[in-house]
Each structure stands twice: as C-alpha cells, then as structure tokens.
Amino acid sequence: MRYCALSFSHRKTPIELREKIAFNQEDSFAFAKKLKDYGAQEVLLVSTCNRTEFYFYAESIEEMIAKTLKELAEIKKISEEVLSANAEVYQEVEAIHHIFCVVSSLDSVVVGETQITGQFKSAYKIFFDAGLCNKALTRLMHFAFKCAAKVRNQTEISKNSISIASVATQQATRFQIQHNLPKKALVIGFGEMGRLSAKHLLTQGYEIMICNRDQEKIKKFILENPKEGYKISSCVFEDLQKILNFYPFVFSATAADSCVISKEMVQEVEFKRFWFDLAVPRDIEHFRDEKIEIFVVDDLNQVVQNNLATKRENMHKAYQIVGIATMEFNQWLQNLDVEPLIKEIRELAKQASMKEIKRALKKGYIVPDQQYSVEKILHQAFNTFLHAPTQKLRDCVNKQESDIILESIKSFFDIKGEGVLLNAYKCEYETPVK
Template identity: 50%
Template sequence: MEQLAGFLAISFSHKSTQIDIREKIAFSTTQEIKSFLQNLKIENKNIQEVVLLSTCNRVEIYIYTPEFEDTKKFVITKLSKKKSIDFEELQKNADIYTNQEAIHHVFCVASSLDSIVVGETQIAGQLKSAYKFCFDNQLCGKNLTRLIHFAFRCAAAVRNSTQISNNSISVASLAAKEANSLLEKNGIKDKIAVVIGVGEMGSLTSKHLLHYGYRILLLNRNKQKALVLAEELNSEYNDKIEVKNFSELPTLINQYPLLFCATSATQFIILDSMVEDVDFKRFWFDLSVPRNIQNPQIDKIHLFDVDDLQQVADENLESRKKNTIKAYEIVGQHTLDFSKWLQSLGIDPLIKKLRELAKNASLKELERSIKKGFLPKEYEENVAKILHSAFNVFLHQPTINLKKISDKEEADPIIEALKTIFDINDEVVLINRYKCEYDTILH
C-alpha cells in the first residue's frame, strides 16, 4: 500500500541555531525562495507541497510529503549546497517535526509562542506573506493551505482568549527600550539615534524611538523611501526625523552614541575600517539577519544583535507566564481539533462514496433485471425502495464503526485500504470537501 503523506517541518530558529548559521541560510529575495523551492519540487517528487518562511529569527520549511526521512535529508542537502554550509553542521542545527508535532509547531509559530518575543505580532504577517507567495507560485496547495489556515485560526484564538499580545512588543521595541535604558544608565541626555533602513524592522524601530522622545537621523540606500517614511512619521511626531544621504554613513557612525541597523543587505555595510576611536561610549543594535555591522575592535562600542535581546525577552516572558500557559493549552486543543478534522475529511466522504457505489450497483442490477424480463416494469419503484433499505441496513454498522475510529491512529490505514478495495480515487473523495479560505485569511 502506498505510504500516506503528512506534514514535515524543518526548523532553524533562534532556539536551536546560532545567528552566524541563520544569517548564512537566510533568503534575501522572493526570487531566491521561488527558485530554490521550484528546484526542490522538480528534483524530488515526494515534495508535493512546500512553504518557506525566512525571518530574522528563523528559516523554516513546511512540506507535505509521504517520505519524511528521505525528504528531510534531501532538503538539508540542497540547502547546505546552496548556502555553502557543511551538511552535518546544518543537520545538527535543524529541529525536525512530523505530522502532529509539525502541526503543533506551526500553530506555535503563528501564535508567536515560538518567537524571541512571545506575543509579538509581526510573525503572523510574515507567515501570511510566505504562504501567499508560495500559493501564488503553485508551490503549495490544499494540504498546506489547510494547515496554514488553521494556524491563523489558532493564533486568533490565542490573541482573543489571552492577554499575551496586550501592549504588544517586538524585537524592535525591545531594542529601543534597551537602548533608552542604556543611555539613561550612562548619563547620556542627548536623545539622538542614527537609524539605517526603512523596511518593516527599521520603520518599527523608528516609531518606538520617537515614542521615547528621540530625534532620528534616517539613512537608506534608496533615499526616496526614507523621505516617504519620514514624511509619514513627522506628521505625527513634530518633524523629529531628518533624512541623511547614505554617503554620510561613515561620518555619522562616529558622531553619535546610538545606532540601529535594520536593512536587507546580505553583507556588512558598517565595516571595522570605518570606525574611529572617539571619547564616548557607543551602543549599536544590529537588527539585520544577515548582520550588517562588522564586529568593531573598540571597547567603547557595545554591539547587540537580535539574539542578544533574548535575555530581555526572557524577562518579558516571565511576566506573561500565566498567559503563555493558557496559550499553549489553546494550541494543544487546536492541534487535536485539526487532526480530527483531517480524519473526518477522509471518513465522511468515504462513507458517502460507499453508499453511492452501493446505490448505483443496486439500481444498475434492477435496470438489468427489468430489461431481461426478470421483473415487471411496474415493480421498479417498490423494488428500488427495498434495495435502498437493504444497502442502508448493510452499511449501517460499518458507518458507525468508521465514525468511531475517525480520530484514532488506525483510521488512516483503514481508510486507505477501503479506498484501494473499492477503487475510490482520493481526489474524488476530497476535492469538494474543503473550500480554500485563501482570500479571507490574507485580507
């Protein structure tokens, strides 16, 4: 019998993978993701559907496949070759989840329970974007759509049933808070920050700094984008953002104590050779993955990356422990509910199809009997009723038994065996059972 397909999650996150590995395997463009995933599907037919999520905290690949072990090795091999990382090194950093564990993990990710900052809201948007991109490019279909849709439903239940996202914080807000605290501790009263990058992380960082009363010197390679963000924020914060030319970067990093870097550059944009030894302490926050600041060789510069904010995040987690426990209970229940729902997708249509086969066989034999003269035509309606009752009685107990096992582990092989015996095509059974809610979960 053909092996059943299921969910596989390959995770490289802040929990198991150091930033120096994460930045090497990060994907910088959607085109790079598309090319990588398309090649995976072309070269390995066991990869039926795939979604890739790449953020500053994680690179994760979600797959629908009938071959977990071979698929895992294949994907890690391809990733190691593409990113020029030793296979063994990459494999030991990977967290692997299959079937129900994979479902639970994806639900935790969507609900921000697996984030550096538990309760942050960025991850939901990042997961939606990753799914939408893969769906639009025919990289995933009904099975991962079901998984992601239920993940968002679970995340909504966590938000609505707990206070885990109240006063929502993020890596950007933690960085701004930590920077403000460091400046106060060191008696630095001039609230000026250099911010490099105007993407989501740079924009959020700027907003949090403005909330703390900082004046911002904003830089971006595309100056027009920086001007657009400055205009948007200056209307609310009384013109506290000044856009600088990117060419001024080497000068500005040596003039001010506080700097934040959050760009999508794939290499260092602040080099050690650009750094001058000045007579004041500097606090630099590199919120980019891959990192954009080369580690400076000057003692008076304190450099923080996204992983260095873990301790601050842990303190935040302690204060939210009650909500976190409740959130995990919700994720556990949704995991069970989703697994049962998946089973019902096979059970209910299978029962319907079996009844349809029995009905068609009965009516076909009735029609044949009348044509051959075994039965008068005027008896057709009454005999049809008798036959209908007969196959209903015959299928009554099997129907009850099938529904009883629908949420048990042995259901899958029984369903597959029945489909094989009665020659029932999977797509015939399932194609109309799930209406993709792609539009409703993204807009």
C-alpha cells in the same frame, strides 16, 4: 503524503549559523523549486531574523530531510553534520503543532509579538502565488492563522507585547540615561524591523535619521507619523559613511547579504556608542572597540526572558488553544475523505424516500403490498440521479479546489456543521494583523 518541518531557530541554532543559512526572497524560490524537484509535493520556506524553516508536504519525510540538508550544505558551504546537529525536525502531528506555535508567537524570542504572524502571511502569499504550495499547505496555514487569532483574542499574551525593536529601544534609553547621551539615533534599513525601531524611538523622544535606498518608504512613513515634536530626517545609503559616526545609537536592520558597516567605516569620537544589529545575516562586522558596544538579536534574549514571568499564565492557556487546534485540524483532515460524504448524501436520500413512503401509506396513496416495489423504484431513481454528481466528487478529490467543493456540499446538505474552508485560498493572507 505527510507534513514535515525542518527548523533552524533561536532555540537551538546560534546566530553565526542562522545568518549563513538565511534566504532572501529570490534565493528561497530557487531553493524551494529544487526541493519540489527532489520529491516534495509542496514547499514553504520562511526566513526571519530568528529562524529559517522549511515546511514540506511529501511522501517520504526522511528522504526530504536528507536531500534538504545535503542541498543546503552545498549551497551555503556548510557541512551536513553541522546543519544536522543544529536542526530540529518535526513530523506529522508534531509538525502541525510546531507551526501553530510559531505562527501564534509562542516560539518567538518575544512571546506574544504579532510580527511573526504577518511574516508567515506574507511568505505564504508569495509561495502560494508562485505555485510552490497549494492545497495541503493552504489547509495547514488556514488553521494556523485561525489558531493565532484565537490565541490573540482569548488570552492577553499579546497585551502590552514587546518586540525585538522595542527591547533594543529600551536598552538604548537605559544607556542614554546612564551615559548622559543625546537622544539621536540612526536607523539603517526600512523594512518591517526598521519601521518598528523608528516608531519606538520616536515614541521615546529620539531624533532619528533614516538611511535607506528607497526614499519613498520614508516619505510615506513621515506622512503617516505627523505628530508634533517628531524629528525625522533621511538619507540614502551612499551617505552612510559620512553620517555613521555622528550618532550615539544605531539600529540596523537591512536585508543585505553581507555587512553594511565595517570596521574601516568607524572613526574615533569622544562619546560612547551603542549599536543594535537587528538583522540576520548581521549588518555590522564583528570587531572590538572600547567606545562601541554592539548588540545582536541573541543578546537581547535575556531582557526578553525577564518579561516572560508575567506571561506564564497566558502562555499556559495559549498552549491549550494550540493543542485543541492541532487536534481539530487532524480530525478535519480525517473527514475530508469523499466516500463518507457520498455515503451521507445517499443516506439522506434514503431517509427522505422512507419518510415519503410512510406518508404515502398513511394517506392511502399506496397500499402495504406496494411498499417494497415503490422503495425499489425510489432507490433506483436516486441512484440514477446521484450517479453523475458522485462521480464528479470522486474526480475532484485531487484538484486544488476540492476542499472548497467538499465544504460547500457539506454546507448545502448541513452535514457535519460549519464549512471551515469556503474561502480557503486567500487563507487570510490579506488580513492585517491587529
């Protein structure tokens, strides 16, 4: 069994293709179940605005990649050739290094943003609870989250970090000043990206209207942001047509499978408008209008690149941390074999026996001529005592809880230091990203 990653990201895959292969939660489950039927022992699928990636633990990587591309082509109605040309494949150590980089936000459009770590924690939790990923991917994700925490804590890569939402807000403010527009913005959709957009807009002094199906989310947000001077109002999706044309700035980030704003909804107004489509698939239909400028996530990349210069030194240190974490994970995997553990326990028993025999000789409890016989008796006694536990250890190797059992035993006997997975199966997915 080996680790593998199949990636469609902003690095190589254009947004026009990324939006076609994006998955919602329900569809991602169905697709992952098919991949398990095709031979993947464990599967994790992560789909964000910048990437759709498949992580496998499987016996034949080449076969899994071929089957995934074929199934993806059939479901999404895209040719396998196009998919293959725009995909990146990572195997074994490369796959481990890749996921550590992604979770640590070194592969993000906005290097250092913490949103991707939270997205992976959410995806892992959902897939683990659904039984689609278990021991092998839990091991990988556990180390990936630890690596991300080290990158955040040991570098300044996330200090004053920016996000796509903050970059869009900065752009909006630049246009607001340039065209002398009122600070009024419409936020459509209120998932993580929508909330981030709203926070950044409020901080910049915008009056915002939040358009979302779930009004309870908005009420909770207003209660959590009671700052004096904040102007927040809300409406339901059914009102979008009526209010769309009153706002010079629109930030759209829904989870819809198709566009929520079409050309037919646009009415002519006197002021210039700037719309930021932060969703994949895109929320805003592609059309031309002299008074409307539409920006998608890939359009904001240049702004982000300009901010990278100040992070170069921290990125170098962050990649060192990722490299060390990759090496440590591989070494840890190699130490998971139960036979060396059994051998070490037997060796500890032997050392204890010899220590007591020497003590008995010194104290005169036995004479030298009896040493060999006593050694044989103690050796047989420990063999009898350890027979059942060692058999249990061998039996547990393929069970989900084996990592916890092995690490606990190492901890009890003080073998090879710290037990790193004693609480593995929450895998930090309930720990908020600071």
